Amino acid sequence: MTVTRREALGLAVGGAAALTTLRFTAPAFAAGNAVEDAILEFTGGATPGSGDITIGAPEIAENGNTVPIEVSAPGAASIMLLAAGNPSPGVATFHFSALSGAQEAKTRIRLAKTQDIIAVAKMQDGSAITTKRSVKVTIGGCGG
Amino acid sequence: MTIKTLISHPMESGQRKDKKTGEAIPRKIINKFAATFNGEPVFMANIEPSVSANPYIEFQMRVPESGSVRFEWTDDDGSVYDLEKKITVA
Numbered sequence: 001m002t003v004t005r006r007e008a009l010g011l012a013v014g015g016a017a018a019l020t021t022l023r024f025t026a027p028a029f030a031a032g033n034a035v036e037d038a039i040l041e042f043t044g045g046a047t048p049g050s051g052d053i054t055i056g057a058p059e060i061a062e063n064g065n066t067v068p069i070e071v072s073a074p075g076a077a078s079i080m081l082l083a084a085g086n087p088s089p090g091v092a093t094f095h096f097s098a099l100s101g102a103q104e105a106k107t108r109i110r111l112a113k114t115q116d117i118i119a120v121a122k123m124q125d126g127s128a129i130t131t132k133r134s135v136k137v138t139i140g141g142c143g144g
Numbered sequence: 145m146t147i148k149t150l151i152s153h154p155m156e157s158g159q160r161k162d163k164k165t166g167e168a169i170p171r172k173i174i175n176k177f178a179a180t181f182n183g184e185p186v187f188m189a190n191i192e193p194s195v196s197a198n199p200y201i202e203f204q205m206r207v208p209e210s211g212s213v214r215f216e217w218t219d220d221d222g223s224v225y226d227l228e229k230k231i232t233v234a
Contacts, residue, residue, distance in 0.1 A: 094189050100187055107200055108199070110193075
């Protein structure tokens with residue numbers, strides 16, 4: 001089989017384009033799956049609905065190394081926090097008990113870039129609810 | 145009542161690279177925090193590398209009677225750092 005110069009060029013360009021697309025979509029897809037997988041693992045396969053769950057976070061975080069976050073879900077047995085844009089989305093999971101004064105917690109987290117913070121609460125009745133909140137990050141917190 | 149906890153720890157995420165050698169610095173974080181009151185569980189947190197260095201955790205606790213509250217932080221290397229505080233209900 002003979003390949004003309006024109007065909008060879010076309011093939012090369014097509015190949016490069018395909019590679020570029022792969023490179024750009026693959027990590028985004030993987031991250032999306034990681035978030036979804038983490039949520040489904042936490043809820044035991046149920047897709048969480050909406051409900052009384054709130055995330056408190058600054059709209060703009062100047063320093064991604066330490067961003068104050070609070071989460072509250074009255075009636076929750078546990079709450080999982082995810083940072084969808086971090087190299088690994090898991091942040092923390094809080095578990096409450098009868099001696100907990102309220103189903104809420106505050107902590108400080110790292111954010112690599114501007115992204116959505118996702119909270120999922122597993123309620124005492126077994127249902128699950130979720131919410132998310134976008135945080136703009138000026139200087140990312142995973143460098144070095 | 146509100147309990148605020150802070151422990152001094154680098155929370156090495158495992159994502160950073162040594163600037164001289166280019167090798168990844170191994171992960172070493174506090175991966176679990178637990179609070180108990182007179183032996184009963186109050187609050188527990190599973191922690192990932194996305195939590196900041198010197199992890200700060202704040203939560204709400206009911207104190208039905210006088211007793212002691214115990215905090216335990218578990219490190220990736222298996223060490224447990226603990227602290228116990230007495231609470232007197234007047």
